[in-house]
Amino acid sequence: MRVANNRRLLQELALVVMTGIFILPLYYAVINAFKSQTNVSLHPFTIWFDTVTFQYIIDFFIHRQYARTLFYSGSITVLAVALIISLCSLGAFPLANVRSRIFKIYYIAIVGAIVLPFEIALIPLVVMLKNLHLSYTVLGIALVHTAWNAPFAIFLYTGYMRTIPRELEEAARLDGCGMLRTYYNLYIPLIKPITAACVIIFATWVWNDFLVAYVALRNPQQLTMQVNLYSSLGKYLQQYNVLFAGMILVCLPILILFLFMQKHFIKGLTAGAIKG
Amino acid sequence: MLVLFVIPVFQTFWLSLRDWNGISAESKFIGFDNFLALMRSNSIMQTIISTLQLFTLGTLLINCIALGISVALDQKGLINKNVYKVVYFLPTVLSPVVVALIWRAMYFTDWGVIDTVLKYLGLSNLSRVWLGDPGVVMICLTIAYVWYQIGTTMVIYLAGLQNIPTELYESAMIDGAGKVQQFVAITFPMLAPAITINVLFVIVNALKTFDFPFALTEGGPEYFSRVVTLQIYFYAFRGIKYGLGTALSVVYTLFILILSISLVRILRKREQI
Numbered sequence: 001m002r003v004a005n006n007r008r009l010l011q012e013l014a015l016v017v018m019t020g021i022f023i024l025p026l027y028y029a030v031i032n033a034f035k036s037q038t039n040v041s042l043h044p045f046t047i048w049f050d051t052v053t054f055q056y057i058i059d060f061f062i063h064r065q066y067a068r069t070l071f072y073s074g075s076i077t078v079l080a081v082a083l084i085i086s087l088c089s090l091g092a093f094p095l096a097n098v099r100s101r102i103f104k105i106y107y108i109a110i111v112g113a114i115v116l117p118f119e120i121a122l123i124p125l126v127v128m129l130k131n132l133h134l135s136y137t138v139l140g141i142a143l144v145h146t147a148w149n150a151p152f153a154i155f156l157y158t159g160y161m162r163t164i165p166r167e168l169e170e171a172a173r174l175d176g177c178g179m180l181r182t183y184y185n186l187y188i189p190l191i192k193p194i195t196a197a198c199v200i201i202f203a204t205w206v207w208n209d210f211l212v213a214y215v216a217l218r219n220p221q222q223l224t225m226q227v228n229l230y231s232s233l234g235k236y237l238q239q240y241n242v243l244f245a246g247m248i249l250v251c252l253p254i255l256i257l258f259l260f261m262q263k264h265f266i267k268g269l270t271a272g273a274i275k276g
Numbered sequence: 277m278l279v280l281f282v283i284p285v286f287q288t289f290w291l292s293l294r295d296w297n298g299i300s301a302e303s304k305f306i307g308f309d310n311f312l313a314l315m316r317s318n319s320i321m322q323t324i325i326s327t328l329q330l331f332t333l334g335t336l337l338i339n340c341i342a343l344g345i346s347v348a349l350d351q352k353g354l355i356n357k358n359v360y361k362v363v364y365f366l367p368t369v370l371s372p373v374v375v376a377l378i379w380r381a382m383y384f385t386d387w388g389v390i391d392t393v394l395k396y397l398g399l400s401n402l403s404r405v406w407l408g409d410p411g412v413v414m415i416c417l418t419i420a421y422v423w424y425q426i427g428t429t430m431v432i433y434l435a436g437l438q439n440i441p442t443e444l445y446e447s448a449m450i451d452g453a454g455k456v457q458q459f460v461a462i463t464f465p466m467l468a469p470a471i472t473i474n475v476l477f478v479i480v481n482a483l484k485t486f487d488f489p490f491a492l493t494e495g496g497p498e499y500f501s502r503v504v505t506l507q508i509y510f511y512a513f514r515g516i517k518y519g520l521g522t523a524l525s526v527v528y529t530l531f532i533l534i535l536s537i538s539l540v541r542i543l544r545k546r547e548q549i
Contacts (some may be wrong), residue, residue: 011362015348025423026366028389029378116538118486120525121503123512137315210487215513226373230491233377240381247374247398258369262362265369269428270435 033244040241046066056245063090064232066249073207073225074253079142080206084153085198087146089191092157097169108159110225113151117201118211126215141216141224145206151200158192160194161187197268202259225250316521319499319507327503329414329490330421331354331482336476337422338429338533345426347463361431368427372531376491383407407493410500417489417501422487425481429474436470437463472543476536483532504528 032040034052060066095107100275125144134140166189172182213224223231229243229250236242349360367375382389383406394402406416444462453461486505489495495502495510502510504524511521 010350015360018345019360022423023363025378025382025390029381032381045392058501095431112533115480115484115532116529117486119484119486119508120529122508123518126512139400163549194343204369208373210373210491213508215509226371226487229377230373232459238524243377244381247377251370251374254369254371259524262365265359267366269434 029069032241033248034191035241037239037264056239056242057249059242060246060249062234064214064228064246068221069098069223070253072222075138075207076145076151076213076224077203079138080149080210081199083142083146084149084202085195088150088153088198089157089188089195090183091186092151092154092161095154095158095177096161096164097166099260110151110154112194114155116150122215129216135220141212144212144216145209149202149205153202156244156271157191158196159271160191164190168240178240183227192250193264194268195272196261196264197271200257200265203257204265317530319502320498323502323504323507325503326414327483330418330485330503331479333415334421334425334476334482334547337418338426339474341422342426342429342474343433343467346437347459348429349430350437351436359403364430365427367424370424371486372424372487375420375424375492376488379416379423379492380407382420383416394543408497410497413493413497413501417492420492421482421485421488425478429478432474433467433470436467440466468543468546472546473475475543476539479539480532480536483528483535 028045031045033056034054036053095103095110095196129140130143132140134143150249157240168181168186168190177185209224210226210230213227214230232243232246238247320465326514345364349357385391385405388406390406404412407413440463445458446465448458448462484505485503486509489501489503490506490509495506497512499507505528507519508524510522511517
């Protein structure tokens with residue numbers, strides 16, 4: 001028994017050490033946001049609580065126009081997620097319920113589209129946005145995000161809707177519900193769990209996106225957070241502690257959302273993956 | 277979705293056969309010249325090698341490490357299981373730009389984390405300009421990428437492990453099978469569906485990634501870490517070689533489609549045995 005106990009302890013210890021190494025980059029980034037640059041380069045891993053300063057957080061907040069970028073990133077994310085949720089749940093509805101050849105081919109095409117990288121359509125897309133006069137607008141970016149996240153969203157929704165018993169839908173039909181009525185009154189309440197998962201997954205992805213905003217939104221008055229952080233790199237290369245502070249600020253909103261909805265995120269991803 | 281997804285993809289195919297300067301509405305048909313020019317360009321070999329390095333090394337490392345961690349986490353009686361889970365999953369939620377900037381700092385010469393650790397260990401002579409050395413830049417990039425992406429893979433393995441009935445292990449234990457034997461005989465075959473999806477996910481994600489390598493190295497030094505997605509961007513926005521960019525896009529699309537279809541076939545077949 002004692003041998004077994006020791007072994008367990010050793011395993012636990014190994015896990016703690018592994019996790020420690022794994023978390024090192026995060027620890028490093030967080031503590032160094034509160035230190036002066038000389039200390040960052042001389043003592044990267046130590047922290048003295050008496051010298052902790054919020055000066056650099058404030059610096060980044062003011063000099064890099066945090067509030068403004070928060071507004072742009074926020075509105076793009078909210079708009080894109082709203083579009084993804086409303087359009088894709090509706091789009092997945094016939095795919096999950098109607099058995100016909102066309103829908104089957106359509107579903108396969110959508111699942112296939114998940115693997116395509118955004119970059120392959122980059123060139124025509126930028127030109128198209130310009131022609132539609134959308135290239136410097138929140139709406140344009142949100143639309144691009146919607147289109148390119150839609151395949152995965154439809155995939156998740158269809159997978160989930162297929163687990164809903166068909167009897168429910170038949171009963172609704174017998175009671176005289178049309179397609180749309182069934183969707184609104186029956187399905188929307190039933191698909192709440194997957195909607196929660198989609199909200200957090202796509203909010204994170206849209207929030208974290210860099211490329212779309214980088215190529216389509218070049219107006220310096222309207223940067224998203226990611227682009228803003230990236231363009232701070234050149235200016236603050238010698239003051240990396242300010243950059244660390246910036247990273248914390250950029251991650252904060254989505255991290256808060258994640259910590260609240262962590263379960264849905266993981267469940268959504270794994271459910272989608274296992275059914276696929 | 278039709279307008280912003282399907283049409284641009286087909287436009288890419290169409291443009292790849294044409295000579296177009298990006299501004300004028302006119303373009304003339306030049307057949308496969310773009311593809312020939314692509315094959316002749318001198319950096320294309322490096323691009324292909326970098327991409328292959330990222331996705332083979334990345335896939336291998338991510339899957340092995342994630343499998344190891346999830347097996348370790350799946351034991352009964354682990355106190356802080358959920359804490360570990362969140363910790364390993366956390367980097368996945370961060371934005372690629374943030375992760376890239378953190379790793380830039382990790383790899384800094386002299387005061388970066390890697391160099392500091394090497395100094396403590398008395399191995400300073402191993403240190404180098406990590407992201408500026410053509411020989412090691414892709415390896416550095418891949419390690420950072422593994423750190424970044426391991427969470428998703430791990431939670432999928434964990435979910436797979438929880439689906440394995442414990443009776444199987446109990447009967448194996450009665451038959452006198454050791455831990456290693458149990459892993460080979462039960463865990464590995466029962467995980468087949470999770471392995472399929474993870475291999476596919478990781479490969480596709482590695483092939484799609486742009487933000488992260490762009491923010492970490494910008495394709496540098498010179499063009500040694502330009503993976504295909506970066507190369508497309510560089511053709512399009514830095515060199516105004518739209519023809520080459522679209523040609524590369526077409527080749528890449530076909531490559532990804534063929535690769536993922538054949539992967540699904542192979543892995544599904546393995547599942548059924």
